[in-house]
Amino acid sequence: MEQKKKNWLLTALIYFVILAAYNLIVFMVFKGFNAVFWISYICMMAAFVLHILCVYFIVQNVSIRTVFFGIPLMSLSIYFVCAELFCSFVFMIFKASVSVKLAILIQALLLCVFIITAVLSIMARDAVQNVDTKIKDNVNFIKGIHVDVEMLIQRSQDADTTRALKKLSETVKYSDPMSNPAVYAQERMIMQYMMELGNAFNSGNMEETREVCEKIELLFIERNKELMISK
Structure with missing residues (x-):
């Protein structure tokens, strides 16, 4: 936590120095401030603030996938700041001969382009994260059942029951x-039968345990076929 706070402070210091240097250059170089100058200055400050917000938004979730998909957003914000910096300096240099409307129009268009592309970038990242979450949930479903079956194998004292459980374990493992x-019905039934499997095993009814193993295995086979057809 202390290291994170330290990193935030150092990052804030870097941005403060950049902002101070920009203001120092602008107010030392340019004289005779008019409406075009102040519009350009405000637009540049807004671009700088938006860039900082993008950085903050990206680093809030530090998972590798989130950071990786946050890179396009970071690049976009940097390009936007550079484009706005160039435009603002041009308008500041030619402030006496440039109309206020033109200064507003061009810099507003830059802002609109950035906002649209940033929103699209965030939507793409969120879509990938949603898919990733679903994949993890599905993998956990399979892993959870596989672990439960393996635990029963370790406890089994009956050779026939052990073989049935190992066969089921292989089916689950490679599902x-x-x-x-399309397979939600089979998955619900699998979970119900897994409860029956545990109850039958714990009660010492090995014959019922083997029967439930066969039922679960058939459901997994049916599930895998449905998945192949639906792809």
């Missing part, structure tokens, strides 16, 4: 980790 609405 498709993806899922879709």
Whole structure:
């Protein structure tokens, strides 16, 4: 936590120095401030603030995937700041001969282009994250069942039951980790039968345990076929 706070402070210091240097250059170089100058200055400050907000938005979630998909947004904000910096300096230099409307129009267009592309970048990142979350949930579903079956194998004292459980374990292990609405019914039944499997095993009814193993295995086979057809 202390290191994170230190990094935030150092980052804030860097941006403060950049902002101070920009203001120092602008107010030392340019004289005779008019409406075009102040419009350009305000637009540049707004671009700088938007860039800082983008940085803050990206680093809030420090997972590798989030940071990776935050790179386009960071690049866009940097390009936007550079473009606005160039435009603002041009308008400041020619402030006496440039109309206020032109200064507003060009810099407003820059802002609009950045906002649109930034929103599209965020939407793309969120879409990828949603897919990633679904994949993790599906993988956890398969892993959870596989772990439960393996635990029963470790506890099994009956050779026939152990073979049935190992066969089921192999079926679960190599099942498709993806899922879709076409197999939700099978997955619900699998979860119900997994509860029955545990109850039968714990009660010592090995014959019922083997029967439930076969039912679960058939459901997994049916599920995998449905997934292949729906792809």
